[in-house]
Amino acid sequence: MYDWRRLSDAERDALMRERRELKRPMHSPAHRVSDRSSRYHVTAACYEHRPFIGMSEQRLVGFSAALVGTVEAWLAHEKGGQHPAAGAIGLEPAEAGTPTTTGIRPAEAGTPTVAQRLPASAGRPGPCKAGVPASAGQPGPCLLAWVVMPNHYHLLVSCEDILGLLHVLGRLHGRISHQWNGEDGQRGRQIWCKAAETAMKSERHACVTLNYIHHNPVKHGVCAKWREWPYSSATAWLERVGHEEAAAFWAEYPVKEYGRKWDM
Secondary structure (H helix, E strand, C coil), X not given: CCCHHHCCHHHHXXXXXXXXXXXXXXXXXXXCCCCCCCEEEEEEEEHHHCCCHHHCHHHHHHHHHHHHHHHHHHHHHHHCCCCCCHHHCCCCCCCCCCCCCCCCCCCCCCCCCHHHHCCCCCCCCXXXXXXXXXXXXXXXXXXXXXXXXXXXXXXXXXXXXXXXXXXXXXXXXXXXXXXXXXHHCCCCCCCECCCEEEXXXXXHHHHHHHHHHHHHHHHCCCCCCHHHCCCECHHHHHHHHCHHHHHHHHHHCCCCCCCCCCCC
């Protein structure tokens, strides 16, 4: 569907006919729940890949915190064996009596850095050995890796109810869209394309995906080193596994052409 605007009318008709025959959504990805793996690569992009998230540092900080907090809240409830109503998942207000759409106060001079404002567990999945082949296996519910870019984001999660998580992310997208469109005086503007998930087919697939997520800012040219991009779990992961193991892990699971045609 990335090539839609370059297709002729006849090619578009043929594509729509094929999607109807396969019973796929007309203009959004089909969701496939794996019966072999609980680990998924989840990604979502801004509409037309416009940098709505990166319009300001405040939005990068706020959205990163809201995304990680929302995902970890959902996974924590899954670990506990039950989920509340989807609308109940989210971050607590930053201060009593001052609720915001995302639970994050607007950035001001002297406010903490993004790393300080993110949930304490962000990028530190505890018992989940993200990216360590010898012990990764099929971990319980946890966020293994994440990155927020100016126009898209990636997650690597271990999650049994992936459709539930996608629903919660859709509600987050809706709240964020309402907030940003109100701030910009652009009611009705489309901010997001729907999130898509890919089940990890093997241990190697999961490990390459983790490297791909942490390398994404370098790939897109926004920084030269992983640690230079604060909106990611890369720094926390490097601190946990150490430089030597991280270098060996990169050599063992290189990204190569991963994402070449779809992560533009």
